[in-house]
Amino acid sequence: MYKMMTPGPTQVRENVRMARSLEFQNPDLDADFCEYYKETCLLASELLHTKNETLILDGEGILGLEAACASITEPGDRVLVLDNGLYGESFKDFVTMYGGIPTLYTVDYDKPVDPEKLAEYLKEQHDFKYATVVHCDTPSGMLNDISKICPLLKSYGILTVVDSVSAMFGEEVRADDYRIDLLCGGSQKAISAPPGLTIVTISQDAKDVMNQRKTPIASFYANLKVFEHYYEEKWFPYTMPASDIYGLRQALENIKNDPEHLKRHAKVAEKTRTTLKEMGLTLYPHSGYSNTVTTFEVPEGFTDKEILSKMRNDYNILLAGSFGCFGGKLIRIGHMGESANEKDVDEVLQALKEILGK
Numbered sequence: 417m418y419k420m421m422t423p424g425p426t427q428v429r430e431n432v433r434m435a436r437s438l439e440f441q442n443p444d445l446d447a448d449f450c451e452y453y454k455e456t457c458l459l460a461s462e463l464l465h466t467k468n469e470t471l472i473l474d475g476e477g478i479l480g481l482e483a484a485c486a487s488i489t490e491p492g493d494r495v496l497v498l499d500n501g502l503y504g505e506s507f508k509d510f511v512t513m514y515g516g517i518p519t520l521y522t523v524d525y526d527k528p529v530d531p532e533k534l535a536e537y538l539k540e541q542h543d544f545k546y547a548t549v550v551h552c553d554t555p556s557g558m559l560n561d562i563s564k565i566c567p568l569l570k571s572y573g574i575l576t577v578v579d580s581v582s583a584m585f586g587e588e589v590r591a592d593d594y595r596i597d598l599l600c601g602g603s604q605k606a607i608s609a610p611p612g613l614t615i616v617t618i619s620q621d622a623k624d625v626m627n628q629r630k631t632p633i634a635s636f637y638a639n640l641k642v643f644e645h646y647y648e649e650k651w652f653p654y655t656m657p658a659s660d661i662y663g664l665r666q667a668l669e670n671i672k673n674d675p676e677h678l679k680r681h682a683k684v685a686e687k688t689r690t691t692l693k694e695m696g697l698t699l700y701p702h703s704g705y706s707n708t709v710t711t712f713e714v715p716e717g718f719t720d721k722e723i724l725s726k727m728r729n730d731y732n733i734l735l736a737g738s739f740g741c742f743g744g745k746l747i748r749i750g751h752m753g754e755s756a757n758e759k760d761v762d763e764v765l766q767a768l769k770e771i772l773g774k
């Protein structure tokens with residue numbers, strides 16, 4: 417087994433794996449399961465500092481993003497797509513797919529979105545139903561300041577769809593304080609459960625928009641409204657993946673029982689950045705570093721494949737390259753969730769020193 421130091425999936429603790437192997441009942445017929453599901457959703461809301469309802473959907477992170485867009489987009493809706501990374505840009509596809517008209521707000525991919533410049537832009541242009549915001553754009557390791565961006569958008573009545581799949585629980589997320597309408601996460605990143613589940617928190621404003629639609633939501637699986645009365649009716653729109661949810665619950669309990677988890681992420685991330693710079697490597701984003709993933713440029717004289725395969729074959733460590741416009745150019749170290757621990761990060765840094773001869 418390789419030591420997984422990728423920006424998702426991440427390492428999974430034994431108690432999460434054990435929880436997934438427990439006996440389960442038919443989740444469609446067992447009222448206790450409905451209670452368990454709801455309690456798990458409430459725990460997620462609590463950890464994300466929101467009174468908004470959380471739903472757990474049976475699909476990995478991408479399903480949450482698509483469901484958020486599908487549920488609030490109607491044909492002709494204008495949507496602002498904040499684009500300073502690959503996930504940022506690709507939100508336009510979900511918007512378009514459900515009939516919306518995306519307007520890209522594109523800025524350099526090596527810097528975070530500057531809330532002051534965005535404020536200037538919004539003074540002129542703010543006729544948008546909602547905006548899409550990526551918290552940590554994982555292929556480049558770019559962190560956007562959602563604590564400033566989301567309240568700013570909301571001050572113009574623009575709802576926000578936030579992809580915090582690779583940031584939540586490694587970076588602070590206070591959904592109510594930031595006034596986030598739809599906040600998306602995935603089980604396989606800092607939550608540190610295996611891939612397979614997505615969570616979405618939904619504000620009252622987002623629910624109002626869904627309820628006031630003139631056209632039906634053009635999806636079933638990516639439709640948040642189909643969960644509307646699940647608790648009162650004890651009826652899920654489709655059979656819930658009970659074992660996955662047992663694992664998720666344990667992973668969320670682990671986070672709750674580790675009140676220092678954000679500090680731990682900050683500490684290992686800082687150490688990773690400092691050490692890489694001491695080795696003469698260049699970090700990719702020039703500001704806006706995420707505490708969940710560190711990205712550096714492939715140094716001259718090496719290829720990404722060579723570094724990654726040596727890490728794998730000689731040190732048994734799995735790191736990630738990147739893709740799209742960053743393909744071949746960047747290496748990514750994931751230090752999120754269970755992987756955000758000093759011992760493993762030290763091992764990664766030592767191996768890199770040896771491979772790069774520094």
Ligand SMILES: *Cc1c(COP(=O)(O)O)cnc(C)c1O
Pocket residue numbers: 424476477478503550552553554579580581582602605
């Ligand atoms: C991982 C991730 C997702 C989910 O996509 P996967 O197909 O699971 O990789 C969505 N958004 C971001 C920013 C991610 O890092």
